Amino acid sequence: MAAGAKLDPGKVRGEFPLLAGKRGKGRLVYLDSAATTQKPERVIAAEARFYRESNANVHRGLYDLAGRATEAYEGCRRRVAAFLGADPRGVVITRNATAALNLAALGSARLLGRGDEILVTVMEHHANLVPWIQVAKRTGAALKHIPLDRMGRLDLEALPGLLGPRTRIAALSAASNVLGTIPPLAEIARRAREAGALVVVDAAQAAGRLPLSFEKTGADLLAFSAHKCYGPMGLGFLVGKPEVLERLEPLETGGEMIEAVHMDRASWAEVPRRFEAGTPNVAAAAAFPPALDLLEEIGLDRVRRHEMELTEYALERLSSLEGLEILGPANPEERVGLVSFHDPLVHPHDLATFLDGEGVAVRAGHHCAQPLHRILGIPSSLRASFGIYTVKEDVDALVEGIGKARRYFQG
């Protein structure tokens, strides 16, 4: 793509078979990329190709085929490391981002004791909240929460009162899956680190949407999943500094993760393999690098600009619907490519079912963020989220659909 040229979503769509097909009255308006992105042909083909040409288990067979499977798997680790500018020894391959965050949280139980504190935010996805609730319960540590300001941004003025000598861990999202809010991650990480805390970042909504450098985030550990970055399902990563990963306890034990096993004791393999017990999803690992290739061919700066333009457009169009409550910051620069809202006139479930009838796929519910919805004072919301294939006409279809739904349910 020529330098400076914009991302052309119409052209990108051609790579996505599911978006090319017709559905119902017309084309599929897919506005749920924050739940999972659609998959480009090259990813689908790579997963199938693995099974056709390279299928064997990893790290065991001495034959050529097993070598190829291992290379595909380890190649994914190196590719992810390169994508984030991280050390491949610090890339743990997991089932998904949730498994990665569970490893970060439960694996650090040994670092926590009674009276220690874990700092999270009120806008976390359950995946970056419930594991910390569990580890707090187990260790006697206490949870503290960074609140929101009126604009749906993290309230940094509360930070001095929340960070203290007992803060051991600060865990937060690089982008909220409901509000879209992008917090000043590097600054919060710096202040948490000054207080002596480890910094854990849930980058599930940031990876594949923003240029992301492991070092610049200030994270000690960072989790994300492949399936929200145009890659396959069943694959996630915990990217960490190797010396920090050394301090975590493996959660799952068994094959693949050991160094030596005796009848009554075992020792662990080196990091990161000690966290990868059992047969991993090698086919998914083989299929993820092509997704990262696609993102880098386009350029993450362009992806970011594209999502920001769509967000700005969506905020503007949705504002034209009277009474609609739009969640999160008003400035598109402070948010990733998603917009959640609450329509006091039509319940989110009715609205989502109605929109589905119009060929528009959006997410309705609490989006795995019940505490946040409680704070916002609404039971649930509707979310439209964008990807590299989203066009402005998709946003138009959403806005027109809401108008029609209002007439259907209110008329």
Added chain:
Amino acid sequence: MNLDDLYRDVVMDHYKNPRGREPLERVDIHAEGANPSCGDEVGLDLQVEEGRILKVGVRGRGCAVSTASGSILAEMVEGLTLEEAGRVARRMKGALKGEVRPGEIDMGDLEALTGVRKFPVRIKCALLPWVTLLEALLEKEKET
């Protein structure tokens, strides 16, 4: 898929003018239900005399489907004994889940809600008030 299968006139009427919305003077049995997938909450109040439901109060506002279902519930179980109400609720649950064919029982207005079975993700919405009623009756049984 036709939306009008789900939102039939009867359903829309119950949604727009839900019955059982007046607060009760006296509440003998109360239960709260929630649908964790959407965050909807429903509160059911029953005024009972000598084992018979005199009045039903439904609180909380959900989607059209759960609101209509709650409204139909209020209409259907008023005047029934607790035992009869339990039987009706279990049948309704079966019918909404597709375990009982609607023709096999007299479902009244609830028949209109069986369209929900074509929208599997919405079955929980229709079930919420009935499941809450069953819980209320179970609590009452435990007490006695």
